[in-house]
Structure formats: C-alpha cells, structure tokens
Amino acid sequence: xxxxxxxxxxxxxxxxxxxxxxxxxxxxxxxxxNIRRDKxxxxxxxxxxxxxxxxxxxxxxxxxxxxxxxxxxxxxxxxVKGDDLHDRVALQMFGPDFDKEQRVMAKTIxxxxxxxxxxxxxxxxxxxxxxxxxxxxxxxxxxxPKVKAYLSESKRKPFKNIPVTTxxxxxxxxxxxxxxxxxxxxxxxxxPIQSTASDCTLISLCTIHKWIQEQGLQDRVKIIITVHxxxxxxxxxxxxxxxxxxxxxxxxxxxxxKKYLPGLRVxxxxxxxxxxxxxxxxxWTPVSDV
Numbered sequence: 001x002x003x004x005x006x007x008x009x010x011x012x013x014x015x016x017x018x019x020x021x022x023x024x025x026x027x028x029x030x031x032x033x034n035i036r037r038d039k040x041x042x043x044x045x046x047x048x049x050x051x052x053x054x055x056x057x058x059x060x061x062x063x064x065x066x067x068x069x070x071x072x073x074x075x076x077x078x079x080v081k082g083d084d085l086h087d088r089v090a091l092q093m094f095g096p097d098f099d100k101e102q103r104v105m106a107k108t109i110x111x112x113x114x115x116x117x118x119x120x121x122x123x124x125x126x127x128x129x130x131x132x133x134x135x136x137x138x139x140x141x142x143x144x145p146k147v148k149a150y151l152s153e154s155k156r157k158p159f160k161n162i163p164v165t166t167x168x169x170x171x172x173x174x175x176x177x178x179x180x181x182x183x184x185x186x187x188x189x190x191x192p193i194q195s196t197a198s199d200c201t202l203i204s205l206c207t208i209h210k211w212i213q214e215q216g217l218q219d220r221v222k223i224i225i226t227v228h229x230x231x232x233x234x235x236x237x238x239x240x241x242x243x244x245x246x247x248x249x250x251x252x253x254x255x256x257x258k259k260y261l262p263g264l265r266v267x268x269x270x271x272x273x274x275x276x277x278x279x280x281x282x283x284w285t286p287v288s289d290v
Contacts, residue, residue, distance in 0.1 A: 048234070076265050108122070113147075115190055164188050167196055202226075220236040249270075250271075
C-alpha cells in the first residue's frame, strides 16, 4: 500500500468489470477490495480534516438474492418479517434451546451454502463426523425446498450445456473436464447469486453518483471506494449533511432491487456506518431536527 501511495496521500486502484468468474467487480493495482478487517490495518485509512467516512452496506445481499431467485417462501418470509436469519435457522435446526455455537453453525451454513460448502468443510471446521455435518446441511434445507431445487438445477445446467444467465443479462458457459467438475458445479450455482448482488451495488453506485451531481454536492460528497456489497463515501463533517446523504443513499440502495428485479418479494435492506477511521466506524442512526 505504501508503494501505491500518491503524492496527495491517497491510493487509487483500478476496477475491473470482467475480472472475476462470478461477475463480481474486482480491484487491482492494488487490490483495495481485499483489505483485512483488522482494525490496525483499516485504521490506516482516515478521512481528511473536516470530513467523515460514510459506509453504506447491503445487509445479506446474496442470501436475499438467493431467496429471490429460488422464490422460496420460507426464506422470503424471514426477510419480509425482518427476522434474524441466523436465529430462525438455528431455531429450525436445533430447537428453541439452541446455544451460541449452534447459532455459529447455522450462520456458517447460511453464508456458505451458495458457495457449495459441503459436509467435509463443516466437519473440519466444527470437529464433526462427515455424517453429522451432512445431517446439518440436510436439516438446513428442510424448510427451504425451493432453495434446494434451485441450487440443484443450477449445478446441473453446465452438464446440460445450458448457459447460466442473470437477470441483468450476464451469461456464463462452461468447459467441463474430469478435474474441474466440482468447481464448475459451484461456479454455476454461485454465479447468478453473486453477480446479481454485485450488479445491484454497481447500479446503486451509479445512481448515488448521479444524485450527488444533481444535488450539487460534488465538493462536499465523494464516492471513494466500493467493496463487494458496500459503498464508502467521504462527506463534509456536517451532521445535517451526513443525515441527508445517508438517508438518500439508503433509499437509493433499497429501491434499486425493486426497480430491476422483476416480481421481487424480498425486501433489500441497507445499513450505514460513520466515522473518521475506516476501522472504527459506528452504526448511523437518524438524527432529527437537524
């Protein structure tokens, strides 16, 4: 990062629209989407004097996309009701007396299922037998039959010579060999989910940029980085302005999926954090009477 530092003490990277297999935006020279979450590292990135950092982030974007693409009633219901997904899954899998470790297991499967996380991986992580780990995965799918059907069909597409296509028209075809069969299955399963979530973030990014220009705020609000499902702004340290920017940008991010995902039943939620250092951001709460 020191070697990439410009004379004004900023780092500028390149973003690549076609740099990943999944359709996600990638970053290079240097890779600013792979900065460790360690506070010691992230606190090297600070707002200039008179500014604050505002980080906008989709909540569980890929799982919400999975609910949308599969049209699964149970998973959709979790988000419609605004429930905690990890609690609901742990309750379903382990009963009302689930403990902290069981919630962690549920969370691990939630975030890993679309990446093809299998029994062996869970077995290694939690010290379970393969049979126990497989039972956990089977129990995870029990209330979500449409999720299981969707993911199973996605894995079969490459072997039927059917391209995988997203709502936004991104398409992938696959060359299958005896060595890459498992990898291809996971790619076909994950690509529509990750790509759709990424495109919602990119469209939000462009819409926020347009809003900044329309509001004449170019000198007071700047987009400085996007990392997967989040967008980071640099905003004048003015409470009223930050309040306006956060409320408007959250509204933009939550409305983009409504506009571009036909028949959407799943609400998309965006959160915001504010602070002077990237590693020490605090949850934003609306400010009244400013």
